[in-house]
Amino acid sequence: MLAPGSSPKPRTRLALQWKQISWLTYWLVLCAAEALPACPFSCSCDSRSLEVDCSGLGLTVVPPDVPAATRTLLLQNNRLSSLPSWAFANLSSLQRLDLSNNFLDRLPRAVFADLANLTELQLRNNSLRALDPELLRHLPRLRHLDLSLNGLARLPPGLFDGLPALRSLSLRTNRLQSLDRLTFEPLASLQLLQVGDNPWECDCHLRDFKHWLEWFSYRGGRLDQLACTLPKELRGKDMRVVPMEMFNYCSQLEDEDSSAGLEVPGPPCTKASLEPAKPKPGPEPEPEPSTACPQKQRPRPVSVRRAIGTVIIAGVVCGIVCIMMVVAAAYGCIYASLMAKYHRELKKRQPLMGDPEGEHEDQKQISSVA
Numbered sequence: 001m002l003a004p005g006s007s008p009k010p011r012t013r014l015a016l017q018w019k020q021i022s023w024l025t026y027w028l029v030l031c032a033a034e035a036l037p038a039c040p041f042s043c044s045c046d047s048r049s050l051e052v053d054c055s056g057l058g059l060t061v062v063p064p065d066v067p068a069a070t071r072t073l074l075l076q077n078n079r080l081s082s083l084p085s086w087a088f089a090n091l092s093s094l095q096r097l098d099l100s101n102n103f104l105d106r107l108p109r110a111v112f113a114d115l116a117n118l119t120e121l122q123l124r125n126n127s128l129r130a131l132d133p134e135l136l137r138h139l140p141r142l143r144h145l146d147l148s149l150n151g152l153a154r155l156p157p158g159l160f161d162g163l164p165a166l167r168s169l170s171l172r173t174n175r176l177q178s179l180d181r182l183t184f185e186p187l188a189s190l191q192l193l194q195v196g197d198n199p200w201e202c203d204c205h206l207r208d209f210k211h212w213l214e215w216f217s218y219r220g221g222r223l224d225q226l227a228c229t230l231p232k233e234l235r236g237k238d239m240r241v242v243p244m245e246m247f248n249y250c251s252q253l254e255d256e257d258s259s260a261g262l263e264v265p266g267p268p269c270t271k272a273s274l275e276p277a278k279p280k281p282g283p284e285p286e287p288e289p290s291t292a293c294p295q296k297q298r299p300r301p302v303s304v305r306r307a308i309g310t311v312i313i314a315g316v317v318c319g320i321v322c323i324m325m326v327v328a329a330a331y332g333c334i335y336a337s338l339m340a341k342y343h344r345e346l347k348k349r350q351p352l353m354g355d356p357e358g359e360h361e362d363q364k365q366i367s368s369v370a
């Protein structure tokens with residue numbers, strides 16, 4: 001009687017244990033799922049450091065399901081060639097974004113607009129040729145920006161206006177020939193600037209940037225190198241050791257440029273800026289394209305204004321000298337004609353020469369002429 005009664009007891013205990021174990025694993029899985037944010041397919045995620053590593057996967061698009069809490073997003077060594085403007089939307093916790101070694105050739109204006117907490121942005125070794133001036137506008141915490149190994153030929157004015165915290169900036173190995181001082185002035189926290197391996201043209205355009213560099217190194221900033229490629233006489237020389245006197249000719253050139261109307265080709269004028277002129281179909285001829293957007297002309301630098309002042313003063317002085325010369329010439333003419341007249345009179349009276357009375361007459365004539 002004992003045997004049949006005792007046999008079901010361990011069986012139910014076993015079943016109970018199984019039930020408990022399965023419940024436990026179920027809850028464990030549920031808890032893990034709660035703690036671990038969903039990881040994008042084939043990326044690896046670290047729930048502790050909130051790092052999502054999608055590097056080296058041959059991706060052509062950014063995974064759409066990156067968790068919103070991600071702090072580090074690694075996308076280097078992929079095949080990204082373009083990004084939609086919502087690629088990093090809602091990732092406001094992101095601090096590090098690595099997009100290096102891809103094939104990006106353009107970046108939408110607002111692609112980083114949500115990344116208010118970003119401190120490091122890697123764009124090294126892409127195919128960027130131009131950047132939108134608004135691209136980095138909303139990154140107040142950005143400290144490190146790497147744009148090296150791209151095809152950048154110029155930096156648009158205002159590109160760094162929204163980066164007060166930037167400490168290191170690399171522009172190495174691009175196609176930059178010149179830099180604008182005004183573009184760099186907002187970078188008040190910059191400590192390290194890398195601009196080596198670019199085809200620098202050490203001419204008037206770079207002169208103002210040299211001024212900025214002097215101030216930059218005065219406040220402790222470090223620069224790798226700024227070796228000139230052109231002109232030939234300065235090839236290989238560092239722009240910082242080229243004496244400022246070599247650029248004295250620049251103010252004259254600037255003056256000529258402004259009178260010839262030579263301007264750096266800017267963005268083409270939009271139709272919107274032309275439209276306000278339309279409602280007036282007056283008799284005046286249609287406006288020339290160069291005058292269509294006069295507000296885009298930059299204010300003239302002080303040296304040019306000074307040069308214009310010099311030209312005006314020189315003009316006035318020349319005018320006075322000219323008037324004096326005309327007066328002198330007129331006086332000379334009158335004098336010459338009077339002398340000629342006197343000589344004619346003298347010849348008429350030649351027969352009377354020797355006569356004391358004639359001589360008297362002559363003297364009278366002279367006094368009357370005078």
Ligand SMILES: *[C@@H]1O[C@H](CO)[C@@H](O)[C@H](O)[C@H]1NC(C)=O
Nearest residue numbers: 064068086087088089090091
């Ligand atoms: C971003 O978040 C908002 C609201 O939280 C949501 O409506 C929107 O769809 C999100 N966008 C993306 C691209 O995830």
Ligand SMILES: *[C@@H]1O[C@H](CO)[C@@H](O)[C@H](O)[C@H]1NC(C)=O
Nearest residue numbers: 069091092093094116117118
């Ligand atoms: C951004 O960083 C600050 C300080 O590190 C933090 O307080 C804030 O919550 C962060 N914002 C987001 C959206 O994560």
Ligand SMILES: *[C@@H]1O[C@H](CO)[C@@H](O)[C@H](O)[C@H]1NC(C)=O
Nearest residue numbers: 077078101102103125126149
């Ligand atoms: C740049 O990126 C390409 C493609 O990702 C890679 O093949 C190349 O080795 C990289 N070059 C450097 C210098 O990192």
